[in-house]
Amino acid sequence: MFLKSLLLVGFSLLVAFVVNVPTVEARIRHYKWEAKYEYRSPDCFKKLVITVNGRSPGPTILAQKGDTIVVELKNSLDTENVAIHWHGIRQIDTPWFDGTEGVTQCPILPGETFKYQFIVDRPGTYLYHAHYGMQREAGLYGSIRVALPDGESEPFAYDYDRSIILNDWYHSTAYEQASGLSSSNFSWVGEPQSLLIQGRGKFNCSSLTFASSDSNGVCIPSNPECSPYVLTVIPGKTYRLRVASLTGLSALSFQVEGHNMTVVEADGHYVEPFVVKSLFIYSGETYSVLIKADQNPSRNYWIQTNVVSRKPKTTPGLAIFNYYPNHPRRSPPTSPPVGPLWDDVAPRLAQSLSIKARQGHGRAPPATSDRVIVLLNTQNEVNGYRRWSVNNVSFDHPHTPYLIALKHNLTKEFDQTPPPDGYDFKNYDIYVKQNNSNATTSSGIYRLKFNTTVDVILQNANTMNVNDSETHPWHLHGHDFWVLGHGSGKFDISKDPKNYNLANPIEKNTVPVHRYGWTALRFVADNPGAWAFHCHIESHFYMGMGVVFEEGIERVGKLPTSIMGCGASKGLRLP
Template identity: 35%
Template sequence: MVVMMMKKMEPRLLAIMFMASLFFPSFVHSLVRHYKFSVVLKNTTKLCSTKSFVTVNGQFPGPTIHAREDDTVIVRVTNHVPYNVTLHWHGIKQFRSGWYDGPAYVTQCPIQPGQSYIYNFTITDQRGTLWWHAHITWLRATVHGAIVILPKRGIPYPFPKPDDEKIIVLGEWWKSDVEAVVDEATKSGGPPNISDAHTINGHPGPVAGCIFQGYTLHVESGKTYLLRIVNAALNDELFFKIAGHKLTVVEADASYVKPFEIDTIFLSPGQTTNVLLTANQPVGKYLIAITPFMDAPIGFDNLTATATLRYKGTPPYSKTMLSTIPAVNATEVTFRFIDSLRSINTNIYPARVPLTIEHDLFFAITVGVNPCDTCLQGIRIASAINNITFVMPTTSLLEANYYNIPGVFTEDFPPRPPMVFDYTGVQPTNLQSNNGTKLYRVKFNSSIQLVLQGTAMIAPENHPFHLHGYNFFVVGQGLGNFDPEKDPLTFNLVDPVERNTIGVPNAGWAAIRFRADNPGVWFLHCHLEVHTTWGLKMAFVVDNGEGPNESLLPPPPDLPKC
C-alpha cells in the first residue's frame, strides 16, 4: 500500500486533511485513489480584499487530483458552507456513471449545507490535463482545481519526456462575494459586474489597490518542463505568453495533438492546454502574462495578470525581461492558434470521427431580452439556443429520466431554429425567447453532427461551449453564416482536434461530431458563466443500449435529495 498525505492544516482555517490513498496489490496496474474534499470558507487579504470566499480544503486554487488512465477516483465531498454545492469533473467522460458528473439539477441534486456525497468514477481511455469545479451558480470562481491523468504504466508520452511538470491555473477574482454579484444582477435584469482581476495560480500580480502578489515559475537552464495550463476563469477567454520563450503545444483538453511551436496560446473558459517549455534563454527573470481576448464592444475585465519565470542562479534584483502582449481584439492570434490544432491520429491514438450522420443539428445562439415583472427595468437579458431559454428544474433531470418522473422536462428541443434569419447580419425585431426545460433524445450509439451558429443579437461575442459526458471532434469553423452546401466540403474528417470545450467565434460558427455511446443525461452549455445564468444551455438524453455494459448504472444510495 502506498499512502500520500499532506501536512495537517490548522483548525483555524476550517480545513481538513487532504489525503490520497492507493489501495490495491502492487501487481494491479489500475488503482483506487481516495480524496477528501471539505468545502469551507476561507478569509484572505492577499487578493485585494478581506472577504471570506468558498474553497476546497482551504486552498485556492483547490487541491490537484492525480491519477492514471484506468484508475478509479473516489472523492468524499463534505459541505461546510451556507450554500448548496456540487462538483463537476470537467472533461471526465463518466461512462455509465452520470450520477457523478456534477451539474446541479442535471445529474444530481445539490449537496446541502452539512451534508456529504461520494463521487466515484473510473477514468477510461483518457490521459492528460483536465480540471474539476463547482457546478452551481458562480461558486466555481474559487472552487476549482486541476486533474492530472498520467498514461498507463509503461506507456510513454507521444512527445519527448519532460524533466518536470508544472500546473498553471488561470482565473478571475471579484473583490465582492460572487453570489452577491449574481443576486444583484438577477434583481436588476442586467449584466453582472465584471471581475476585478485575473489570477495565475491564485495570484494577480501587481493590481491597483492590491498588495503585490505574484506566482513564480522556477526553472533550470537546459531543462524542459511540461506546463499543464487550465483556464478556470468564469467569463474571460485568455492569452498566455512567456517573454523570450517559445511553447510547443502537445495536448488540448486531455487529447494529444500534433506538436507545433508558438509564442502565444489561447484558452477559452473550460479549456486546458499542455505545452513544453525549454529553459534555453540566458539566466534571468522573464515575464509571464495572461491577457483577455474580446473582439466585441462589450464590458469585460481588461486587466493583465502577471507572474515570473525565474532561472536558477538569477542574481538578486535582476530586471525582468518584458514582452509585447496581444491586443484585446487580436482575433488573428486566436485563429492562428486554433487552426494549428490537429489530432495526432496514430494507431495508438486514432481519430475516430463519425463519417455518417444520423442527427444533423443546427443550434443558433442568441442573446435577447424577456419581460420581467420583478426586475428594475421590467426586462431581463436572456440567452437562448434555437429560441429556447433553458429553465433549470427543481428535480434532477437524470433522476426524472431514470425513474420516469412526469412533468420535469419535455423531449421537444428543436433541432433547428424555429425561424431562419441572417444570423450574423440584420437581426429580427423580436428579441424575446421562449422559456422551457426541453431536452433532445437520441438512441445509444447515434452519430451526431452539431453546428453551433453565433448571432449578432445584442451581445455578439465568442461562446465557449462545453459538452458533458463526451469528447467531440471539431470538424470545421468559419465566420459568417454556416452554408450547409459549401462549408461541409471543407470539413476535416481525417485529423480534427478532439476536445470537450469549443469556442464558437464571434459572428461565426463551429461544427462538431461525436458518437452518443454514453447513456444518461448530458449537459451542453456556454462556459461563460454569465451566459449560462441567462439560460444558454440544453441537455441531451441518450438511451441505454443493449445489455448492462451499455446501460446507465443504478443511482448510488447517498445521492443527494432535492
C-alpha cells in the same frame, strides 16, 4: 522514471490513503475534502472564498489511467449547498457522479458528506470546479492530472511536468453577481477585477475608491497571498506546462516572455505539435505546452495572461518564470510583453484551425452523422429578463435533476417538448441585432438515439448591442467531440460540411465559437445518461446558454440514493 517518482511523491503528500488492488494501474485514490468559506486575498483584495481543505485552487488530483478516484466531499458551508463537476472526465458507467446540479444530482446539503467515485479512463489534463448556481466564481476549482500507465510514454519528451490554472477574479460575491443577472432590473457582472495565475493575481489596491490602508484591511498590496506565482526552471530543461482556464468571463492569451511554446495536448488529446508565442485559451479548455528553458539564464521572465475578445478593463495577470538559481521573487528586468490585439479574431480562429490530432494518435470520427443540430447563440430579452438562448430557447434548470427524472420517468419534472434542432436559416441575419421576440425559457432537452452520431453546429450571431458578437466556449459533459471545422459567418449546410476535417480532427470537450462564426462538432451518443452542453462563461450559462442531451437512459444502472433529496426525488422510493 522521473515522472513516475514525481507522481509518487505527490501521492504520498496528497492522498489520504491508497488502497492497492491486484492490477497495478487500477488503484483507488481516496481524497477527503472539506469545502468551506474562508477569507482569502488571491489578488490582494480580501473576500470570502470557497476553499477545499483550506486552498483555492483546491488540491490537485494526481492519478494514473484506470484509477478510481474517490472524493469524500464534506460541505462545511453554512447554509449553502454545493456540487463539484469533474470537467473532462466522461463518467462512463457513473453518469450520476458528473457533479452537475440539476442535471445529474441534487445539491449536497450543508453538514453532509457526498462520495464521488469514478474512473479516470484516459491520461491527460482535466479540471474540477463547482457546478451549482454561480458558485464556481467563489473559488472552488482545481486540477486533475492523469498519467499514463506504467511502461507507456507520451509521444513527446520533457523533463518536468507542471500545472497552472488561469482564472479571472471578481470582488463581488457569486450571490451579488447572480442577483444582478437574474433581476428584471438587470445588472451585468462587468469585467473582472484581476486575472489569476494559479490562484494569484495583483489588484491595484490604490485604485479602490476607499483607501488601501483601509482599517478593515480589505486590500493589502503586500499580502504574501497575492505575491506572483513562481515557476522555477532549470536552464536547458524542457517543461511540460499544463495550462487550463476556468475564467468566469474572459478569453485569454497566455505567453512566457521570450519563449516559444509547443502545443502538444488539448483537453486530454495529443495535438499535432505547433509552435506559438502566445496561446489563446478559453474557459474550460486545457492545453499542454512544451517550453524549453533556453534563454539567457541570468534573469527571470514574465509569464503573462491578457484578456482578449472583450475590450480589456483588467490589467494583465503576471507570474514569474524563474531561471534557477536566480531569486524567485526577482522581477524580470524588462517590461511585461505586449499581448495580442484583443479585437483581432484572425489569430484566434487560426489557432483553432491549427489544433489537429497528432499523427498516429487520433481516433477517426464516423464518416457521417445521423442527426445535425444547429444551435444559434443569441442574447435576448425574455419576459423582461436579459437571457442567453440557443435557437431562441433559454435554458431553465428544473428542480429534479434530469438523470433522476428520466430514469424514474417523472415526466412532469421538466418540459417534455424538446428545443428545436435549428433556427430560421434562410431569414435570420446573424450580423444584425435581432428582436427575437419569440424567445422563451424552457427545461426541455434533446433526446438522442443511443449510439448514433450527432453533429452540432454552434452558430454565433450579433448580441443585443449593434456590431457585437462574443466568443463562447462550449463545453460538453460526458463526451469528447471531434472538432470538424470552424468558419466565419453563417454556416451553410449545403457547402461547409464538405470542408469538414475528417482526416485528423482533434477531440476536445470544450471549444470556442468565434465572433460571427460557427464551429462544427461530431460526437457519438454512446454514454448513457443526461449531459449538459453549455457555454462555459459562468454568467452566460447562468443566463440560460446551455442545453441538455439524453442518451441511453434505459441503460443507466441503479441511481445511488446519495444523488437524491430534491424536487420529486425527495420522497422517491427506489425499486
